[in-house]
Amino acid sequence: MISLCSKKTAGNSKTVNTADDRVVPAHKKSQKNRNIRTGYLSRSFISLLLICMLVSLSVLVSSGCKDDEADVKPEGPERTDKPVIGLAMDTLVLDRWIRDRDVFVSAANELGAEVIVQNATSDAQEQQNQIRYLINRKVDVLVIISIDADQLVDEVELAHERGISVIAYDRLINNANVDLYVSFDNHEVGRLMASSVLEQIPAGRFALMKGSREDNNVGLVVAGIEQVMAEYPEAQIIAEDYAENWSADDAYAKVRGWLDSGMQPDGIICGNDALAGAALRALAMHKQAGTVLVTGQDADLDACQRIVERSQLMTVYKPIDSLAQIAASAAVSLAAGQAAPANDIINDGSHDVPYYRIMPVTVNAANMNEVIIEAGFHTLKDVYRNIPESERP
Ligand code: BGC
Numbered sequence: 008m009i010s011l012c013s014k015k016t017a018g019n020s021k022t023v024n025t026a027d028d029r030v031v032p033a034h035k036k037s038q039k040n041r042n043i044r045t046g047y048l049s050r051s052f053i054s055l056l057l058i059c060m061l062v063s064l065s066v067l068v069s070s071g072c073k074d075d076e077a078d079v080k081p082e083g084p085e086r087t088d089k090p091v092i093g094l095a096m097d098t099l100v101l102d103r104w105i106r107d108r109d110v111f112v113s114a115a116n117e118l119g120a121e122v123i124v125q126n127a128t129s130d131a132q133e134q135q136n137q138i139r140y141l142i143n144r145k146v147d148v149l150v151i152i153s154i155d156a157d158q159l160v161d162e163v164e165l166a167h168e169r170g171i172s173v174i175a176y177d178r179l180i181n182n183a184n185v186d187l188y189v190s191f192d193n194h195e196v197g198r199l200m201a202s203s204v205l206e207q208i209p210a211g212r213f214a215l216m217k218g219s220r221e222d223n224n225v226g227l228v229v230a231g232i233e234q235v236m237a238e239y240p241e242a243q244i245i246a247e248d249y250a251e252n253w254s255a256d257d258a259y260a261k262v263r264g265w266l267d268s269g270m271q272p273d274g275i276i277c278g279n280d281a282l283a284g285a286a287l288r289a290l291a292m293h294k295q296a297g298t299v300l301v302t303g304q305d306a307d308l309d310a311c312q313r314i315v316e317r318s319q320l321m322t323v324y325k326p327i328d329s330l331a332q333i334a335a336s337a338a339v340s341l342a343a344g345q346a347a348p349a350n351d352i353i354n355d356g357s358h359d360v361p362y363y364r365i366m367p368v369t370v371n372a373a374n375m376n377e378v379i380i381e382a383g384f385h386t387l388k389d390v391y392r393n394i395p396e397s398e399r400p
Contacts, residue, residue: 093141197231
């Protein structure tokens, strides 16, 4: 606990960062040495020590040590020969992100790299601070799951100035010219959601509960939905809104508002499974859970359970293990000064950046075993937990 907090302190304290020889420019180092020789040290050293102790204490109290750590590189200027990767995460609230972190860290460790994990707990400003902290820790590569697609241009530029490669993981960072974007085909995610509901009700009236407006994936998913909707001229989108910061509570309040006002959608296309769960809770209040089509993405365990129980129509399976392994191996290659593989290119608003694109897959009651259970993503026992054994496949 204490060591976690002292690391966090280092991330937020200029004093400690500049005490790291690796980040002090040569001309400042000689100034520092002159100070030591003239005996200036004792007073300033004691003040520095006191400041460090105070800052440590205040960070301990105010942040409660928000960092999530995995195989954390020890504090201090000493370095091993291993490449060090900084993984800046949005959140660990969803199961998928825990899986992303665990697979990424173990794949990187197997390839001989260390990983410093930071969790910004959905706070975009905190993510900027954490990225700057990782840059000051002189990581070799930054892997970022951005909260706000438009807010990290300066951080990526700073990383590049310091010779640190940047991978945009799962979510693109706009106008930042990252070295690699590794993600699923998010446009296809939207196409799969829309096709599923439209195949059921081609002239349906649908509501859209989108994810966070700051997340670049959301626009891509919505574009995919709209592309398929355009092929069904009788279908309509009768309401749409964002779940701010991907908040399920916000989604619940908004879907509840639609239903309370008398809206009767045939389906609610939700940005992910957490939002789908929230929509279903709101529908349950109107005794409509199971009668209105609901979609999601991520193949969360509870969504897979709802699918076999027939309250949720579908989800989208995205092979997280592949994403995390590909990103870890790309990070290690970039750290060694080698090119990272890509199979596509995407424009970030100002630059074409290399893109490693992975295809998502529809999951419904009919293909649950083939897609989810045979892939080992969830077990049959877990998915069918609420289905009597006699009715299981
Ligand atoms: C990801 C989803 C995830 C959502 C909320 C999106 O960018 O594509 O898989 O559910 O963020 O964290």
